[in-house]
Structure formats: structure tokens, C-alpha cells
Amino acid sequence: MALFTKDEALRYHSCGHPGKVEVVPVKPCATQKHLSMAYTPGVADVCRAIHADVALGYDYTNKGNLVAVVSNGTAVLGLGNIGPLAGKPVMEGKGVLFKIFADVDVYDLSIDQKDPKKIIEFVKMLEPTFGGINLEDIKAPECFEVEQTLIEQMDIPVFHDDQHGTAIISGAGLIAALELTNRKPEDVKLVISGAGAAAIACTKFFESFGVQRKNVFMFDSRGLIHKGRTDLNSQKAEFAQERDHGSLADVMRGADCFLGLSVGGMVTQDMVRSMAPSPIIFACANPDPEISYEDARAARADVVMATGRSDYPNQINNVLGFPFIFRGALDTRASAINEEMKLAAARALAALAREPVPAEVLTAYGISELAFGVDYIIPKALDPRVIEWVAPAVAEAAMRTGVARRQLDLAAYKVELRERMQAARARIGQFIETYGLDF
Structure with missing residues (x-):
């Protein structure tokens, strides 16, 4: 049974602020001092510091928590080659999932370009701004060339989630x-x-x-x-x-x-x-x-x-992967997402499925019990423990394989992730209280 009507889906995307994402300042700008630090002249000190040491870009800008979701709309799931603008709601949706599940910020970039060499050229120019690149809905075989070339030529993680x-x-x-x-x-x-x-x-x-x-x-x-x-x-x-x-x-x-x-x-x-x-x-x-x-x-x-459906057991849902894989990669300032990091993510998910399922997950899905077995081999998408299992596993693999530029204390990192997501959920709760939730 459908959970919504077509009209409800259209209204969800159009009511209030059109679309699903917006840019929200995270620093105050209420006084002259704030304004002077946010822009001129105070920002010059920050620019000089980064110019002297580019690694400080991760400390003084949003680069370390920012992913570009890049698509040309040529292979949108279930819809095919519908183009970049028609595919943009999917890319915005990807941004929502990154933020909700792992507190990763996203700019969705839907580009009007089919030539793989020009896509590569475009994405390479984004490296100073972003901590990672999520390629999305680019058709095969072009997607193979685009991803592999970018992995070889860029010094930040490039990940084609469809693959x-x-x-x-x-x-x-x-x-x-x-x-x-x-x-x-x-x-x-x-x-x-x-x-x-x-x-x-x-x-x-x-x-x-x-x-x-x-x-x-x-x-x-x-x-x-x-x-x-x-x-x-x-x-x-x-x-x-x-x-x-x-x-x-x-x-x-x-x-x-x-x-x-x-x-x-x-x-x-x-x-x-x-x-x-x-x-x-x-x-x-x-x-x-x-x-x-x-x-x-x-x-x-x-x-x-x-x-791949949410209304049957064992949903193969990519949301169990990409937010947390990028979270671990960003937090270690990794130069790539390598095979060892991907395998670590899969093994962490498989291990979590063997753990007792907490009551809050059962409540979210309206079920009374769930245990490892025929109908439960993959954790549920709304299980809040996933970030604490997958992101540290990815981070550990990044450090072990030498692509991490920042070393983490994994025990402390798990606590940090839990506190981060509690704060993020509180912000979402405030948003719902302010704007309502009538869907």
C-alpha cells in the first residue's frame, strides 16, 4: 500500500521553502564585530593562515564536512535519462540523507554535460571547496571512466554511490x-x-x-x-x-x-x-x-x-552506507575511499545485524521483535547505531591503509559521533517545532 499520494509528494517538495535543502549560517552575525569577523577585515586573517598552510582549510572552512553530489541525470534510479534538472530532486534528497543520517553537509550540483572528459574537468575544479565527491546517476559505461580518472587525479575521496x-x-x-x-x-x-x-x-x-x-x-x-x-x-x-x-x-x-x-x-x-x-x-x-x-x-x-524495498525484510538500502562512509572519510581527512574502507563498512554492517535490536528501532518499524536470521541479515536503515559501527570502521581502515591525514582515537570518536548526532537530532526537532510536520 502506498504511503503517500502523488499530490502529497508534489506538495512536500513545493510548500514553504521550495525543494528539500537550504544553506543555514552556523555563526552569528548580529553585531558589528560579528560582521567584521565574518567578512572584511577579519576574514583576511583566516585567508592568510590557509594560504600559509593549506591543511588549515579543514579547520577554518566547511571543507571538512562538505560533499558535492554531482550528477548529469543520465541514469536516475527507476527513471533513466531524464536530465539534470528533472534529476535534481533526487540529488537534493541525497543531501537530506547525508545530513539526517551523518550530519554531513551537501551541495547538489546537477550539470548539463554528457561528455565524460568535460565532467571530469568540471569535478576536478571543485577540489578546493569540497572534502569529498559523491557521483550520482551517471550512466554506464561513462561512469567508470569518470570515477576512475577522478580517483587517480584528485586528492579527496571520489565515490560513485550507484556502484x-x-x-x-x-x-x-x-x-x-x-x-x-x-x-x-x-x-x-x-x-x-x-x-x-x-x-x-x-x-x-x-x-x-x-x-x-x-x-x-x-x-x-x-x-x-x-x-x-x-x-x-x-x-x-x-x-x-x-x-x-x-x-x-x-x-x-x-x-x-x-x-x-x-x-x-x-x-x-x-x-x-x-x-x-x-x-x-x-x-x-x-x-x-x-x-x-x-x-x-x-x-x-x-x-x-x-x-530494494522498505516494505519487506532485508532492504538493500544505500543509505546504510554512503553517509557513514563519507563521515569516516571526512573525519580522517582521507585522500580516497579505498577497497579496504568499503570492505570495513560491509563487515561492520554484517556484524551489527548479529547484535540485539534496541526497542527504539522496533518502535520505528512497528514490530515487536527482530533477531539475526532469515528475515534480518541487514540492519534497519533507521537504526541509530549504524553511524557508531560503520564510520569508525571506515576511519580505522583509512588510518591503517595510509590514506588518512588525521589520526583518531577510535573510542573517543565513537562518543563524539553519538554526541554529534544527538545535537543534530535536537536541531531537527527544533525545526519541526517551528515549521510543523503535516506529512
């Missing part, structure tokens, strides 16, 4: 599901429906914790990716099987795990029945999964099922 966010959250779910079903990653036969940016990133990420490429069977709209095909780009060709093993139904027989990042209705109940015992199915197409939760469970009582 790596999905990979990290589904990876966390897979780590937990493998434990739950007593499987080893190196033994898993993995079938993937979809061969876009997210599917390729997920596969590479799964390989980082043991899944074997020889056991990966990836399908695009034309069938199984194999070496007999002549229509593969370089990204797809990496995952080509030696020969054609048949249709999706053929390959699903005996499979341990299915990952869907394609379109609804691709998987039948017969396919589910043909899988190995306790099959793991992550059907992430939105809004309609490759097979519905109800159909999968009706086909196999032992299935471990996840979707």
Missing part, C-alpha cells in the same frame, strides 16, 4: 547470509541478472571477500555474458564465461545465490525451486523486484530473501 553503495550493502547482506547458511564465499555459485554499473561493482566487491570469478554467471539483456559474444564492452568482457551455459533458467539450477539488478519479473518460482538448498536471493530491481518476496517464499520456505 559502490549498492555493492557494500549487498556485500554486507551476503556476508551475513553466507554465515547463516554455512557457506564459504569461494564455493558460491552466483548468478547475476543485470550488467550495468551496480552489477559490475557488486561482483568485484564480492570477489574482494572470496567469491570466485569462475563461479559468476552474469546476464545482460541479450543473455549470458560469455567469450563467444562479440557485443561486449570491456567492463562486461571481464566477467565472460568460457562458453554459453544457456538461459537464466538453465544457469539458475543449483545456484547458491542470485543477485538481481535488472527489471522486475525476471525470475520464476520454478527457477527458485531449482536452486541449491537455502538459496540466497537479492532481488533489487525497483519498484518491482525480479521476483516478489511473496512468490520467492512460497516457492521455497528456506530462501534467504532481500529486496
